[in-house]
Amino acid sequence: MGTTQLETVPEPKYWHLKTVLSEALDQDFAVGEILPNERELAARFGVARATLRQALEQLELEGRLQRRRGVGTTVAPPRVGVAVGSSGQGWPGESVDGWELVDADGAEAALPSAAVLKLLGGAAVADQPVHTVRRTRVSHGQAVAAELLYVPAASVPGLSAIDGPAGAARGRAVLRELQRLALEGQDRSVELGSARADDAKELDRLPGAPVLVVTTRYFTAAGTAAVSVATYRADTCRLTFGDSGDVEITHEARVAS
Amino acid sequence: MGTTQLETVPEPKYWHLKTVLSEALDQDFAVGEILPNERELAARFGVARATLRQALEQLELEGRLQRRRGVGTTVAPPRVGVAVGSSGQGWPGESVDGWELVDADGAEAALPSAAVLKLLGGAAVADQPVHTVRRTRVSHGQAVAAELLYVPAASVPGLSAIDGPAGAARGRAVLRELQRLALEGQDRSVELGSARADDAKELDRLPGAPVLVVTTRYFTAAGTAAVSVATYRADTCRLTFGDSGDVEITHEARVAS
DNA sequence: GAGTGGTCTAGACCACAAC
DNA sequence: TTGTGGTCTAGACCACTCC
Numbered sequence: 001m002g003t004t005q006l007e008t009v010p011e012p013k014y015w016h017l018k019t020v021l022s023e024a025l026d027q028d029f030a031v032g033e034i035l036p037n038e039r040e041l042a043a044r045f046g047v048a049r050a051t052l053r054q055a056l057e058q059l060e061l062e063g064r065l066q067r068r069r070g071v072g073t074t075v076a077p078p079r080v081g082v083a084v085g086s087s088g089q090g091w092p093g094e095s096v097d098g099w100e101l102v103d104a105d106g107a108e109a110a111l112p113s114a115a116v117l118k119l120l121g122g123a124a125v126a127d128q129p130v131h132t133v134r135r136t137r138v139s140h141g142q143a144v145a146a147e148l149l150y151v152p153a154a155s156v157p158g159l160s161a162i163d164g165p166a167g168a169a170r171g172r173a174v175l176r177e178l179q180r181l182a183l184e185g186q187d188r189s190v191e192l193g194s195a196r197a198d199d200a201k202e203l204d205r206l207p208g209a210p211v212l213v214v215t216t217r218y219f220t221a222a223g224t225a226a227v228s229v230a231t232y233r234a235d236t237c238r239l240t241f242g243d244s245g246d247v248e249i250t251h252e253a254r255v256a257s
Numbered sequence: 258m259g260t261t262q263l264e265t266v267p268e269p270k271y272w273h274l275k276t277v278l279s280e281a282l283d284q285d286f287a288v289g290e291i292l293p294n295e296r297e298l299a300a301r302f303g304v305a306r307a308t309l310r311q312a313l314e315q316l317e318l319e320g321r322l323q324r325r326r327g328v329g330t331t332v333a334p335p336r337v338g339v340a341v342g343s344s345g346q347g348w349p350g351e352s353v354d355g356w357e358l359v360d361a362d363g364a365e366a367a368l369p370s371a372a373v374l375k376l377l378g379g380a381a382v383a384d385q386p387v388h389t390v391r392r393t394r395v396s397h398g399q400a401v402a403a404e405l406l407y408v409p410a411a412s413v414p415g416l417s418a419i420d421g422p423a424g425a426a427r428g429r430a431v432l433r434e435l436q437r438l439a440l441e442g443q444d445r446s447v448e449l450g451s452a453r454a455d456d457a458k459e460l461d462r463l464p465g466a467p468v469l470v471v472t473t474r475y476f477t478a479a480g481t482a483a484v485s486v487a488t489y490r491a492d493t494c495r496l497t498f499g500d501s502g503d504v505e506i507t508h509e510a511r512v513a514s
Numbered sequence: 515g516a517g518t519g520g521t522c523t524a525g526a527c528c529a530c531a532a533c
Numbered sequence: 534t535t536g537t538g539g540t541c542t543a544g545a546c547c548a549c550t551c552c
Contacts, residue, residue, distance in 0.1 A: 010547080012521060015464060037537060048523045053538090058451055058465055069538045070531035079448060085498070188498040190447055191336060192467060192491040194315055206539080207272060208315055210449060210467070234449040241342070241445040241498060267528080269540060294518060305542045310519090326519045327550035463520080 013047055014054035020045075021055055025064055025075055035065075035073040061210060063235050069206075079238040080140055084214055085188055091179045091218065092135075092149055092228055099147070101171045102134040102202070116150050119217065121224045129153050133171040136202055137230070144237050145214075146202040147230040151178060155225040178218075181225055187217040190239065199231045210234040270304055271311035277302075278312055282321055282332055292322075292330040318467060320492050326463075336495040337397055341471055342445055348436045348475065349392075349406055349485055356404070358428045359391040359459070373407050376474065376484045386410045390428040393459055394487070401494050402471075403459040404487040408435060412482040435475075438482060444474040447496065456488045467491040 042052040137145035156177035193213040211231040299309040394402035413434035
């Protein structure tokens with residue numbers, strides 16, 4: 001009788017489920033532990049599998065869970081802090097480490113898309129080839145980011161776009177040439193995106209997985225010398241800017257007041 | 258006979274749908290235009306509504322669409338660039354503008370949660386009250402971020418935690434006192450999250466909506482003087498770091514090579 | 515009240531990993 | 534072969550906005 005909620009706010013089931021699961025993860029599960037499968041969890045909570053999945057999706061988005069087809073759902077470790085451009089600037093791969101060239105297609109010189117041209121600004125002419133270097137960033141033994149680095153041929157005149165080394169060797173050459181230039185500044189932006197098929201493969205995720213897209217423009221006195229578009233796994237990464245990237249910030253930091 | 262795809266890769270329907278819709282958005286729709294409703298779109302493409310919704314969700318995540326219950330689905334404008342900490346540092350609200358105190362609960366002095374304590378580090382003692390200031394950031398007439406700023410009472414000794422002004426007035430007082438301190442540095446991280454109920458309300462989104470969580474720590478010689486946790490709408494915002502935040506970067510920048 | 519997107523169900527089949 | 538998560542269906546009802 002009586003003191004039950006008067007104003008019953010119909011909180012969605014999946015939202016409530018997410019809360020319950022989240023607490024269970026904190027209390028009853030260790031990192032890496034495998035959860036019961038979706039069909040059983042759904043039955044245990046008395047909901048349809050689709051509803052259960054809606055809750056799991058949220059938790060995965062928040063980096064609490066990791067789901068792998070054919071394997072199962074495991075408790076994810078805390079997100080790793082990945083340093084993205086300390087205040088001390090530098091050419092790609094200089095100050096920040098962990099980047100590896102993708103040997104497969106290393107680098108090619110091709111005509112850029114209209115969108116990349118726009119990013120490169122006036123420095124690149126539409127008809128000019130642009131070196132495209134593909135790299136992967138590895139942290140804690142896991143691929144965390146896939147990058148496409150666009151360098152107009154005009155930025156690295158010491159390197160022939162037609163002759164010269166091919167594949168990964170060309171990629172290395174482009175990076176080496178870049179670092180001979182005087183970097184005047186850079187420009188960075190971060191936004192949410194979903195992984196393209198190629199990036200997803202590189203990151204060991206399904207296409208459409210949420211990613212943080214970091215777009216960086218590198219300036220010299222001559223203008224925009226290079227543009228990098230790096231896609232980071234949003235589920236496992238926390239991008240850090242500034243001096244310390246090693247500080248622990250768990251999801252709990254957001255359960256505040 | 259013949260040249261039809263030999264290796265038929267069963268691309269998911271929703272993925273293909275997303276591509277088709279994305280192209281249609283580029284060609285046949287203007288920003289702000291309203292799409293046919295989900296039931297009709299699903300029928301038109303010959304899929305179940307749930308499948309159609311999966312495609313729409315992706316497009317919304319990428320900032321291409323905006324969906325509002327009871328209204329409809331509209332074509333979203335390009336994401337707005339929001340400056341987050343230019344290299345030139347500063348106390349909250351100093352260099353970057355657009356922040357407004359939330360008058361409702363302005364600021365209160367309470368004991369912080371364990372997670373916030375961890376962020377504040379050694380500077381705050383567990384038993385000490387922490388001023389909690391709630392702010393909202395408005396850009397282009399729209400709320401783009403909700404922030405909780407935590408300032409240990411010890412950081413602003415000129416302000417009594419118990420007496421003194423209340424509500425929004427206290428918030429302003431806390432900010433004013435902060436700016437009298439010598440800022441030695443800061444520390445920033447960005448990660449993906451989902452909107453808590455209170456933040457969602459502030460941002461005019463549903464709970465669970467994707468947000469970019471920007472955590473900033475402000476250092477003085479005495480240690481961590483304040484911590485800010487700001488949640489930005491991931492669908493409408495592109496966070497910019499550095500000097501220029503006004504550059505147009507459309508989604509096309511990622512359709513490359 | 516009419517129309518929208520949001521939630522939920524109870525099934526089915528598929529792709530993938532591991533045994 | 535078995536068991537997992539991923540995709541898809543065809544419905545139903547709810548919450549909200551607008552007229």
